[in-house]
Amino acid sequence: MTDRGWTLWARCRGMDTTTFFPQKEDGRLAAARAEAAARSICRSCPVVAECRDTALQAGETHGIWGGMTYAERRAFARARKLGRVLSA
Structure with missing residues (x-):
């Protein structure tokens, strides 16, 4: 089992998870907007x-x-495995 204590500090904690799981069925534009919103939070x-x-x-x-x-x-993950990621 992994330590999940980091989740206490996550910006997304308590947010609507649909932002982080865009649905293509909702249309490309809606999915792109949700993805952009999620990335903004992650940044x-x-x-x-x-x-x-x-x-x-x-x-x-x-x-x-x-x-x-x-x-x-x-x-x-592939780049990391090949040693192409300097820091993670």
Whole structure:
């Protein structure tokens, strides 16, 4: 089990989770707006790295975690594995 104490400091704590899980069924524009809103919140979050790393460890395939989409998290993990990420 991982330590989830970092969630106490997350900017998204107590927010509507739909912002972080955009639905394509709602339309591209609505999904893009939700994604932009989530990224904006993540940019100012003091525990963004912990959030991202939790999603990577859990293999989370949906939502914005650590300011990244699933595809971005996969690319980040590959780059990290190849030693192309200087700091995480």
